[in-house]
Amino acid sequence: MKNITLTTLLMTTLLFSACRKTDAQDKGPSPRKHPQPALSVFPVPGAYDTAAISGALKDSLNHTVKDLFLITGMPGLSAAMIVPGKGLWRTDTGYLSLPEQKQVNNNSVFYWASVGKLLTATVIEQLIQEKKLNHDSKLSGWFPALQDAGKITIAELLNHTSGIYSFNNDPKVFAIDRYYSPDELIGLARAQKNHFPPGKNWSYSNTNYLLLALIAEKTEGKPFDEIIRDRIALPLHLTSLRALKPQEKIAGLALAHQNGQVIKEDYSVPLGAGNIVSNARDMVVVLYSLMTGKLGPVAQVHERLKDLYAMPDAGTWYGRGVMLTDFNEITHTDDLWIGHSGGTQTYRALLVYDTASKTFIAVAINAHISAEAVARKLLVTALQ
Numbered sequence: 001m002k003n004i005t006l007t008t009l010l011m012t013t014l015l016f017s018a019c020r021k022t023d024a025q026d027k028g029p030s031p032r033k034h035p036q037p038a039l040s041v042f043p044v045p046g047a048y049d050t051a052a053i054s055g056a057l058k059d060s061l062n063h064t065v066k067d068l069f070l071i072t073g074m075p076g077l078s079a080a081m082i083v084p085g086k087g088l089w090r091t092d093t094g095y096l097s098l099p100e101q102k103q104v105n106n107n108s109v110f111y112w113a114s115v116g117k118l119l120t121a122t123v124i125e126q127l128i129q130e131k132k133l134n135h136d137s138k139l140s141g142w143f144p145a146l147q148d149a150g151k152i153t154i155a156e157l158l159n160h161t162s163g164i165y166s167f168n169n170d171p172k173v174f175a176i177d178r179y180y181s182p183d184e185l186i187g188l189a190r191a192q193k194n195h196f197p198p199g200k201n202w203s204y205s206n207t208n209y210l211l212l213a214l215i216a217e218k219t220e221g222k223p224f225d226e227i228i229r230d231r232i233a234l235p236l237h238l239t240s241l242r243a244l245k246p247q248e249k250i251a252g253l254a255l256a257h258q259n260g261q262v263i264k265e266d267y268s269v270p271l272g273a274g275n276i277v278s279n280a281r282d283m284v285v286v287l288y289s290l291m292t293g294k295l296g297p298v299a300q301v302h303e304r305l306k307d308l309y310a311m312p313d314a315g316t317w318y319g320r321g322v323m324l325t326d327f328n329e330i331t332h333t334d335d336l337w338i339g340h341s342g343g344t345q346t347y348r349a350l351l352v353y354d355t356a357s358k359t360f361i362a363v364a365i366n367a368h369i370s371a372e373a374v375a376r377k378l379l380v381t382a383l384q
Helices: 006-011 055-072 113-129 154-158 182-190 206-220 224-233 280-291 298-303 371-383
Strands: 076-083 087-097 276-278 308-310 316-318 323-326 336-344 347-354 359-365
Touching: 055 076, 055 087, 055 371, 076 280, 076 371, 087 280, 113 154, 113 206, 113 224, 113 276, 113 280, 113 298, 113 336, 113 347, 154 206, 182 206, 206 224, 276 280, 280 298, 280 347, 280 359, 336 371, 347 371, 359 371
Parallel strands: none
Antiparallel strands: 076 087, 076 359, 308 316, 316 323, 323 336, 336 347, 347 359
């Protein structure tokens, strides 16, 4: 990865898909695809140590964080990296609420928006591995009244080729500051025609992942928050990570900001489309665990990258609940990111594995500031 200045990074913000923003669909006759990355780019588990990074590298990363706060004006930040041969670094700093001067600490959590789709898809893939679901299972088995329900498959929900309208596409109808029940969200989607027949194109839809979470609930016979707890948080001994219960409000959550003011949002609304809160340390452990076989076979994770569909922004591609960023199409460098990004109008988050350096990184910021630019600057610092 080239040593690019922070100013350049912040000017070239990557517009990744977000939990509550509208994403334009690919208008072509058929969706473009990216070649599946080789399994050889995946991490080798023995190369990692999760002991805390200390000494000069820790000091350098902490100094970079101070510079980032000065340049971006972000209110709060949770960031973590697992660097091969070096260990785990984390920081949780800034403010939960600027107006109230509530500071972030090690017990604080941030909102991860659409990064939660990575976890939802992991749960679904586990259920498929356990033969409780199939990739070709039809949506009509749970929601027969939805348009094309007898044709739409689990796989098409996972990779956003279902054609189902995203409930948040119209800001005149969907408001971020109120609670919507799953039935209300499905109603918003049903009120609009599907974009295209199943499998014929690609369009990012939060409704897909709402439905996947509800299918998981019906399959497991318990709420989605308990599924995330039992399948991800407890097995990995993660103390901060959780899926929010409906209308749940928790202490220690870094609140969304805009122009220095707190913006009211109900973070529990999207369910499987993005209702995860956590610190960055636990999130980076999730991706590391996923890609090293602790949440299911590595071959299954690799398979999730087999069909990668073009997203609206250059260099971004979508698989089964996992994104790939090809920097050859953005900065003309031979580098890939595997993971997921997310955000709202007032929050940004990123969880990725950098294939060039074999480094895992998680970043969440409680304002609309490029998590991608912050992540790249931290990576540059870690690799100097």
